[in-house]
Amino acid sequence: MLDLKQRKQKNQHQPHGSDEPQESIGDNGETGQKSPPEEELNNNKPYVVRHSDVWGRYLIASRNLKAGEVIIQVEPLAVGPWAESDPVCLGCHRTFEVGAKTVRCPTCNWRICSPTCTGLTTHHSRLECIPLKEHGVAKLLETCSSATQIKLAYEAILALRCLLLKRTAPDRYEKLLEMDAMNERRQQITSLWKRNQEAIVQRIRDEWKFEEFSEAEVHTVCGIIEVNAFQIGPTEVHARALYPEAFYIMHDCTPNTTHTDQPGSHELTVRPTRDLKAGEPLTLSYSYTLQGTLKRRQHLCDSKFFWCQCPRCEDPTEFGTHCSTLKCAKCPKGLVLSSNPLDQDAPWKCKNCPHTIPAQSVTQLLNGLYKELESIGGNNVELFENFLLKYEPILHKNHYLFLSAKHSLCELYGKAPNYLMHELTLDQINRKEYLCRDLLTLADSYEPGLSRLRGQLMYELQAPIMVKSRYLFETQSITLSQLKQTLKEVARLLRQSAEILGFEPPGSADHEMAVAARNALREMGG
Numbered sequence: 214m215l216d217l218k219q220r221k222q223k224n225q226h227q228p229h230g231s232d233e234p235q236e237s238i239g240d241n242g243e244t245g246q247k248s249p250p251e252e253e254l255n256n257n258k259p260y261v262v263r264h265s266d267v268w269g270r271y272l273i274a275s276r277n278l279k280a281g282e283v284i285i286q287v288e289p290l291a292v293g294p295w296a297e298s299d300p301v302c303l304g305c306h307r308t309f310e311v312g313a314k315t316v317r318c319p320t321c322n323w324r325i326c327s328p329t330c331t332g333l334t335t336h337h338s339r340l341e342c343i344p345l346k347e348h349g350v351a352k353l354l355e356t357c358s359s360a361t362q363i364k365l366a367y368e369a370i371l372a373l374r375c376l377l378l379k380r381t382a383p384d385r386y387e388k389l390l391e392m393d394a395m396n397e398r399r400q401q402i403t404s405l406w407k408r409n410q411e412a413i414v415q416r417i418r419d420e421w422k423f424e425e426f427s428e429a430e431v432h433t434v435c436g437i438i439e440v441n442a443f444q445i446g447p448t449e450v451h452a453r454a455l456y457p458e459a460f461y462i463m464h465d466c467t468p469n470t471t472h473t474d475q476p477g478s479h480e481l482t483v484r485p486t487r488d489l490k491a492g493e494p495l496t497l498s499y500s501y502t503l504q505g506t507l508k509r510r511q512h513l514c515d516s517k518f519f520w521c522q523c524p525r526c527e528d529p530t531e532f533g534t535h536c537s538t539l540k541c542a543k544c545p546k547g548l549v550l551s552s553n554p555l556d557q558d559a560p561w562k563c564k565n566c567p568h569t570i571p572a573q574s575v576t577q578l579l580n581g582l583y584k585e586l587e588s589i590g591g592n593n594v595e596l597f598e599n600f601l602l603k604y605e606p607i608l609h610k611n612h613y614l615f616l617s618a619k620h621s622l623c624e625l626y627g628k629a630p631n632y633l634m635h636e637l638t639l640d641q642i643n644r645k646e647y648l649c650r651d652l653l654t655l656a657d658s659y660e661p662g663l664s665r666l667r668g669q670l671m672y673e674l675q676a677p678i679m680v681k682s683r684y685l686f687e688t689q690s691i692t693l694s695q696l697k698q699t700l701k702e703v704a705r706l707l708r709q710s711a712e713i714l715g716f717e718p719p720g721s722a723d724h725e726m727a728v729a730a731r732n733a734l735r736e737m738g739g
């Protein structure tokens with residue numbers, strides 16, 4: 214579902230308005246923001262549900278909220294493999310390593326990682342294990358003719374789990390049905406409806422013989438999952454989950470909340486990334502913030518069935534960052550932007566000369582470049598650098614395709630073979646610092662506050678500053694007071710990244726980063 218370098222992003226934030234008391238954001242999605250009524254302000258939850266014709270139901274802060282405070286903490290109603298997932302353990306949803314021994318559930322015979330996988334009792338045994346056995350589904354899976362069919366079988370597991378709640382936990386099933394399946398809208402998308410009919414509805418009802426669920430029920434569950442599921446877990450876990458309450462949070466391309474899920478239980482915790490005023494909508498990003506408007510909006514339309522019209526989307530420059538902007542081929546300094554970013558088909562025009570490009574040509578160009586970028590091996594510093602050089606005449610320096618390459622380079626300088634921190638030349642250290650600063654500035658625009666992206670970038674940035682300043686001091690290129698000044702910045706970056714990434718669950722790579730940041734601070738005596 215997510216694109217290149219969409220590192221399992223789980224949210225971001227939108228300063229929907231300013232620091233001024235909220236008067237400007239419509240609770241009807243169209244006109245001025247109203248504060249919640251008095252009785253809602255006294256509600257002991259930090260949020261209340263509102264409704265607008267544009268956004269449907271959404272949450273607003275019921276009181277002033279502090280950045281980082283827990284506003285929602287909920288267990289999932291259902292967890293299961295991604296859409297079209299590679300085979301995963303039905304307990305922990307981890308993919309299997311190539312060549313790993315095949316272990317099977319002793320009851321239903323589906324593949325698992327180990328009989329002692331703790332996820333088996335939480336997610337598998339209580340729900341589909343016995344029914345899968347009774348319906349002989351593992352045997353059917355063995356006869357699957359293609360990898361695609363196997364992936365679709367894994368996709369159907371989450372739908373089946375949801376449906377089985379109807380008998381095993383009717384209260385949870387009722388809660389699921391509170392979510393919007395957008396059936397009317399989805400039914401109009403013939404290809405989607407037909408695909409679900411063949412891949413999920415017929416699989417569950419006709420092939421696996423769960424005929425107790427009507428076609429309409431299965432389609433509704435498909436819709437509930439498509440519209441409301443959160444992608445969860447660390448990289449090796451291919452899972453998505455449905456959460457009560459949190460599903461109400463509306464999308465914004467500059468979101469104001471962040472969320473994490475606990476390994477194993479997948480309990481979800483939502484926090485604001487910045488201080489919020491009572492009445493401000495809580496927002497998260499259903500797409501990827503380091504991406505251009507054309508692409509984000511198309512993704513939201515295809516996967517969540519709405520055209521985003523947030524402040525970032527309506528601004529052709531995306532808050533002056535130019536992450537969609539092209540360079541003009543007809544004049545030396547011209548920048549080419551969409552003439553109307555809220556219309557996918559609007560022509561792109563140079564600000565400096567009459568040059569115009571049809572939207573379709575822009576999409577074609579970007580798709581081609583995206584493919585080229587995607588084909589670069591994960592560790593290849595030279596190829597990412599070449600990509601930046603090659604397309605420098607065409608793309609603005611902040612173009613999202615460049616951001617993707619730069620994001621990779623930020624991490625690779627210091628980690629890739631032959632580019633470990635102690636192996637970097639001074640030029641390469643400077644390059645890492647430059648790239649991290651560059652991306653951090655953009656993250657400050659798209660995900661201000663306590664966002665995971667900012668925490669990660671700050672951690673990456675402190676390393677080259679620290680190494681460089683020590684080297685420069687040792688070679689007497691800077692004075693002791695200059696060194697101290699630089700180390701102050703390092704300490705600030707470490708403190709902030711430790712604070713942000715400290716929200717991540719223990720055991721995750723981000724949490725390890727927070728621990729490393731804290732240790733480094735201690736060593737610095739800070």
Ligand SMILES: C[S@@+](CC[C@H](N)C(=O)[O-])C[C@H]1O[C@@H](n2cnc3c(N)ncnc32)[C@H](O)[C@@H]1O
Pocket residue numbers: 267268269270271392393440441460461462463464465517518519520521522523
């Ligand atoms: C996870 S649900 C959010 C809850 C939903 N509004 C409801 O009433 O059930 C996602 C759906 O909410 C609507 N939505 C969320 N954010 C939106 C936005 N910024 N603009 C328009 N629609 C939005 C879209 O219909 C989207 O498919």
